[in-house]
Amino acid sequence: MNFDIDKLKAKHKMLKEFSFEKKEVEKGYAGKTLYINIGNNEIKEKTVTEEMKKIFTGGKGFNLKLMWDAVNDDTKWDSPENVINIATGPIGGNTNYAGSGKSIVTSISPLTNIPIDSNVGGYFGPYLKFAGFDAMEIQGKSENEIIIYIDGNNGKIQIFEAPDEAVDSHVFAEQMVEMFAENEKEKQHVATVSAGTGSNTAYIGCLNFSFYDKRRKVARLKQAGRGGIGTVFRNKKIKGVVIKYSGLTGDSNNAVDVKTVQDTGLKLHKEIIKLDDSQCKMRKVGTAHLTEIMNEYDLLPTHNYKFGSHEESKHLSSDVFYNKFLTHGLPDGCWYGCTMACAKTADKFELLTGPYKGDLVTVDGPEYETVGGCGSNLGIWDAQAVLEINFYCDTYGLDTISFGTMTAFIMECWDNGILDKEKTGGLVFTWGNKKDTLELLHQIGRGEGFGLIAGKGTRKMKDHFEKEFGADRTFMNDIGMEAKGLEYSEYITKESLAMQAGYGLALKGPQHDEAWLIFMDMVNNQIPTFEDKAEALHYFPMFRTWFGLQGLCKLPWNDVEPENNAETDEPNKVPEHVQNYVDVFNAITGQNATKEDLLLQSERVYNFQKSFAIRLGFHGRKQDAIPYRSMGPVTNEEYESRVERYDGQMKDKIGIDPKGKNTTEKVAITRKYREEQYEKLMTAAYKRRGWTKDGIPTIEHLKEIGLDVPEVFEVLKKHL
Amino acid sequence: MKKYLKTYEEKCTGCNTCMTVCSTLFFKEDNYEKSCIQVVKNEKGGFLLPVCDQCEICVPECHTLALTVNKKGVVMLNKSLCIGCYACVAICPTDTMMTYHNLIVPFKCTACGACAKECPSGALEIVEEER
Incomplete structure (x- = not known):
């Protein structure tokens, strides 16, 4: 790639420099968050209180808490007060347990106008924590194109105008690696966040998080894809956020019990190496x-x-x-x-x-x-x-x-x-x-x-x-x-009612990271009743939310399974891996949490995010409506392509004989039945989650799970 | 060319001299758990001598290029680059990428030959051969 770093730097105009005191991470927490306002170039540190840890745990919980405080009830995606928040979590950044490098990003989405969260690999989130911050929030809008640079080695932050750097991410990431790494060895210590020229006008903008691959000698990219956060980023005129951090070790989290982290990680490493080729490859x-x-x-x-x-x-x-x-x-x-x-x-x-x-x-x-x-x-x-x-x-x-x-x-x-x-x-x-x-x-x-x-x-x-x-x-x-x-993300849900609701009830919109229930429901018939499905629509979204609180990737949870997993009581939950997470969390943070406590951590943040959307004016069952294409055949062509299946279901499930009916009639009968099923499941799932029939979390339930936050109650009371 | 520590398990008497020599050289203490070679009693009363055979399977697993192969074919671990992830430990087919309690960084045989020199029964030998 051809670019002249000196020429790029010559055009920089420093807007703000800020110094912070470097401190070691303790028990997985840096203890501070970073606030940057690019509208007035204010930079400050905020303290992470014990109360914040207790209620919001970390990662997405911290992001949403900071975001709640930053915006108002009328904030739109392009309002100056909208924030882009980036965090990892207390487990994030450990080098032993596979999948521990995730960042999670939140903002108010241009596509949905409610909080979006999107997780992403790459090195930025962990480097941010080890530089000194559990999360960072970017608020305001810049007049001109800027770059934010965090020097995690020397405790310095800069905001500078950068008119000539590339906007497209594969070029930008290479430019930043060349600009901020002093030698080949340091390139792995530079990580970037950027969007691209498509994000300038499209609402489907994503963020790219880079990580430098020493073997290929290239800055590779992973994406925080969902919900248009890249669009918010470019709307704020940010070309990129760059971090440099050089001190990573096998215990940068200063875990209370590093041996358990190592042993649990090694156990999973060996399992992956032994079993992956015969499982998911x-x-x-x-x-x-x-x-x-x-x-x-x-x-x-x-x-x-x-x-x-x-x-x-x-x-x-x-x-x-x-x-x-x-x-x-x-x-x-x-x-x-x-x-x-x-x-x-x-x-x-x-x-x-x-x-x-x-x-x-x-x-x-x-x-x-x-x-x-x-x-x-x-x-x-x-x-x-x-x-x-x-x-x-x-x-x-x-x-x-x-x-x-x-x-x-x-x-x-x-x-x-x-x-x-x-x-x-x-x-x-x-x-x-x-x-x-x-x-x-x-x-x-x-x-x-x-x-x-x-x-x-x-x-x-x-x-x-x-x-x-x-x-x-x-x-x-x-x-x-x-x-x-x-x-929607990319799965056909027509034959899995539970997955239809998995998508429909997902807080940010139809992404499968909350629940993927198709095999349990459609293939293995393990959740036949509404109550069974509602239970799955409670447990799995809560459990999977936990990854986003911790800086974890979901994949090592169930994309490899222990050899004896099928013989356990609840193979869909992968009990041994759940226990691994309990062990690693406790070993890093020094807490004495149970697997039920982990679910409660998630449930608090999940209900907070739900309440956040309600605060912004998005409430009621209509919020969880889904297109009929995701429930069943919209057209005669679709029906006829799987006519045996649909005719069979009409006879067995609906109790109507399809004989003598034309396709249009059969499409209508199927549709009426499936739409009713979806409504019934919504009601059952809301009830299981402690929400009203209109999908509003009740105050009693929030108190039970420890989300005892008066501001949230005030929002919900208007709808109860 | 591949330089490695060749073992003749049938000659081993289980005196453990090799483990003393190795741990003393590497860690300045006589601690068998900190030896790159292990002497393990087998079911028949004899001994197994697991030690790195420099097969290189671990090398591509390393994210930080802390593992490299030197001119003699020996896999070397650069401790300053290692971030203690233990991916190399997990993939090692002979279980000879070693760890010890709270040590962050693993350790391995570098075919230095110190143990072979001291072995009283001739069970260890440094060899260089084509593979």
Whole structure:
């Protein structure tokens, strides 16, 4: 990459310098958070109180607490007082237990207008903690393009104008590594947060977190993808946040009992190394191994979630990526010591389109979600094209999931005559048109043409198509795969009622990180009743929220399982791994928590986040409404494609004989039944969570779980 | 070329001299648990001598390039780069990337030959051979 660091630096204008006293992390906590206002260049430290730790634990809990204090009831995503908060958690940054390097980012989302949270690998969050801060909040808006630099070795922070640095992340990260590392050895100590040119106008902007790969000699990127935080970042005119920290050791958390952390971590390392190849193959191909599994179970989103499998999906199987593109045999973890190592990489990948055409680049991926969203869901059965879309989404700062899902919506609109070349400015969106899909992506990168409309996401497109083109809103609501304004991630949920609610009730919108219940529900029939499903919709979202409080990745929890896991009482919970988390948490923090205590930590933050959305005006059952495409067949074509299944269910479950009925009638009967089922499950799940029928947490319940915060009660009282 | 400590377990008498020599050299204390070579009694009354055979499987596992292979083919651990993640310990097929209680950084045989020189029964030998 060609750039002149001295020329870039010559244009810098220092706006603010701040010094802080370096202190060791104790028992997993730095004890301070960092506040930066880029509107007035105020920088200050805030103390983490024992009360804050007790109620909010860390990570997302700290982020949301700081955010609650920063915004007001009317704050919108682009209000100056909106914040971008970044944290790890007390377990975060340990180098022994696989998956301990996650950062979590929160903000008010341009897509949903409520708090979004998105977790991400890379080195930034742990380096931030070891530099001295459990979390950082960025508030205000800058007039000019700026960079925030945190020198975690010398206790200095700078805000400076940076007019000439790149906006696209793969270039920006390389520039920062060159600018702030004094030698090759130090490059691994520099980590960045950045967005991309696509985030300038699109609402589906993501953040890239870098980590320098010493073997490949390249700054690789992981994404905090969901909910448009990259858009907020660019709206504030931030080019990037850079941290340098050089002191990482095997006990930077100053754990109370480092031996237990080491032993528990080593036990999991050995389990992964022994079992991964016969289980999920994360070390070999990463999450992309899911493509063929989802296709086999009719769960792989195809043609905007109409279908769950396709013969051509073999061209997107993990073998294709492994054999043709991925570099083999290197430690691909996005944090030190992660032996699950799922962050696969295609090196020296030649780009065929766009502003970097002809460049040989490193593409981190593809993750399963990108293959599903930007491949099968669009009918693009071409691995090279999926990788190219993956690369450009990343460097432009765009979420591959939202991009894939909203482009699938565009293609179905095209298929139904809602769009034509006149309306798209010449782009053709027939299924599988990779050329124009990439051109749409480049238009979003440039902020022009149909890209300006599409980049705002599915919900805004529905408004535009209805208003400008007279499109049928009901049909678009049925097929537009968004809820709360956020695009769905990449699973077909039609045959799993529990997963429909897993998506629908997810606080930030339909992302699967709260609950993934399809196999339990649909394949293994382990949660047959409403109460069973409601219990699963309580336990799993609460348990999985815990990862975001701690700086942990979810994958080492159940993407590898102990050999005897199937023989345990509750194999879906992976009891041995839950105990590992209890042991590591206690060993680092010195607490004496039980597994039930961990759930309570999550439940407090979960209910706080729910209450936060209510405070911003988003409440009632309508908040958890989902598009019918996620519940059942919208069109006759879909029904007829799985006619035996749907006819069988009509007879066995609904008690109506399908004989003599035409497809339109059968679609309507199925729909009525499925929509009623969803409503019943919502009610059951709300009850299990301690909420009213309108989805409002009760004060009694919040007191029971230790979320005894008067400000929250005041918000909820208005709706109880 | 591969330099490594070759063992002849049938010659071992279980005197433990090697462990004393190794731990004293590396850690300045006579502590068998801090020896890169271990003397382990087997079921038949003989002895096993697990020690690193410099197979290099651990090397690509290291994120920080703390593990490298020197000109003689010996896997070397740079303690200043190691962040104690133990990925190398986990992947070691012979369980000879060693750890000890609260030590953050693991340790391993560097084929220095000190133990072989002192072994009274000729059970240890430094060899250099093509692999």
